[in-house]
Amino acid sequence: MTRFNRREFLKTLATGSAALLALRFTSGCEFVDVETFGAGGDTPFVTPQDDGVWFWQSGNSIAKEDAPNIAADDWRLSITAGDEELAQLTYQELRDLGAQGHELTYWKTLRCVFSLNLGPLLTSLIANGLFTGVPLTAVLDALDVPPEAVKVRTYGADGFTSNIPVARLSAAGQLPVMLAYELNGEPLSRLRGGPVRLIIPEMWGYKNMKWLDRIDFTANEEAFGVYETVRFRGVESIDAPGKMALANHTITLAGRNATLEGPDITIEGVAVSGDAAITEVRFSVDDGPEEPADLLGDDADEVRQSLSPALQTLMADAAQSDEAWPLPNVWVRWSANLQGLSPGSHTLTVRAFDSQGRAQQLDTGDPLTVAQAVRVPFEISG
Template identity: 25%
Template sequence: MNIQTQVKRRHFLIGSAGTMAAAAVGGSVTAQNATDPLPEYVAWKDPDDFIIHSKQTLETKRAVQGTELITPSDELYIRNNLPAPSEDIVADRDTWEIEINGVANPGKMTVGDMKTLGVETVVCVLQCSGNGRAFFDHETSGSQWSVGAAGNVVWTGVPVRAVIEAMGGADADAVFLTGTGGEEIPDGLPPETIQVERSVPKAAMDQAILAWEMNGEPLPLAHGGPLRLVIPGYYGVNNVKYIKRLAMTVEESPNKIQQTSYRVRPVGEKGDPSQPSMYEMVVKSWITGPLMDAATGKVQIHGVAMGGVSGLDKIEVSTDGGQNWAEAQFLGPDLGPYAWRPFVMITELSEGTHMLASRATNEAGDSQPETFPPNERGYGNNGWRAHAVDVTVS
């Protein structure tokens, strides 16, 4: 069996009326009917744009991603480890209070206080650790994301470094930046087993912000409002929603989500603190079209690419399963090293089946590999072959 038959890809039929199936738009099988209403806390989003895995996991359909530079808030995926808190917490946003520890002068600060310390805006990709999980051949637990657990978002808030400085500076022996979420813990469950609390290397403080706006509007409850920790270049789990505590710590959080969850380990092994944690994202890209109608002749192939923690250097596209590559063109302005960039290539597609693939390279010299090794939870998949699409032109 050759490698092309070992990975799961989506097959699309284009070029004749009536050939577009529901799977072509979603890139996956929906867990609910498309006509089912969305959960109340995300009722402002359009259900037609999403694959509904559960009440707390909504995947943006591949075709919806298109060539947009910034992902509209109503098209951004949802991944919540716990149910969203009550809408009451966004009734008076400036009074939301967080505790600051591991500093010279520990104490509490409101969002209103933070707005007097400084404001920064950063554009960065928000991406679930399991984005691409559905393409692994081995069985994995968790939502079977294809490519839709990612979006490019504009965040505005106060730099974490400004908050720490205002509290007298970090403790000299601090090694980690630790954020604690404000979701309600169900009765009878020890908090450490379920509470969202993540520790990241202290160096992340240099680019981290506490965000109160998303895409120029008050941060929605569904995405962590009234205040969320945003760490550009880091996987979504580290971007703690409803943040209630920020601390400079000597040790990592003792919580399960830090110690054993979100660890990259061989298939069949349990998670433990010695294994790599899902911190920095890697270079990645995928095709977002054509997935529907096209004709023989010139076709516009488009998609999105991200460099992880480094800016993008180039993006290449193949129409023959990786035998030949041609450099594509980035669209729009470069919004920084943590943002994604849409790309396009115009080429000829003859009648028949073509495997369309993309391969990004960042400024650090890292390129997408052809395949990504399996791991127990299906994290971090950036293999270009698995993300390719087979398109039949008729």
């Protein structure tokens, strides 16, 4: 796989249809400030799907008011193999499959690829919730999917496109790819991609197609999709496997120069790895010795106690209910206590470790696989 350093990666971003700085200010992507996560910067384990709390991102850079507005009764999923239509699925048929015993729920941290730690921009394009729907395989079981198909090309009603490997649909030992119609026990809202979107546990947000209206089976192995062939053209890992990088976000500082009242402060953040569980987060101040951060939400009982009764019930029914915590593909909140800071400028460095033995460094080669360690400047008031 081609390896990219930080400078090459940023140059690659700029060769697409919008440079990172330009995208930051378009209506298709928003900055979600720390205060929207919870009172006093306290990041709840479950992100409400409310607008302005759960982040908004459009792969085609459309404004919120221009997002597809599809009534559930009008939703159709066309399943094709080239020019041949294999089936059409309605919303009611999908819900009926769920009622017949195919429904499942699982935790998923949804993260935009533009939330990579590239300075003060877009650091909060990440959210976590309980998605409910039907495995895509339950829909496909009765269809004659061409055996030579190697990719599923996915299409959204907004014109956005992407793809996933056919082999991922039936991959052993992984949570299934889902046609999701609920988030946190509520119907999937318009801005979250409703009435039905694709959810893939370990993959970046752009692979989790919103307003899904067509899937197409193809034997063509070439890269396909807006991000895969335009925005991130030439970055091999953007196409397949498309897994979220090991990364962490300093929610309290949100990647910005901040002035805080010392000498003792607490910094909070979240860490996630696409195909692994977070095992540790370490921090240092002014390149001093590393210390372990406290991991919050790495215990199922702790998470359960923070939820409403309805969400507690949903959590009990989730596919990961018997798994050890912390969970793969699901964020862990962390807290770092910085003590005895003198007035003036400081730098916080934070890096996460996962169950595959990977660790964030200041230069990790390919930030789509392992994001660079977070370095955040801040000030302590005199």
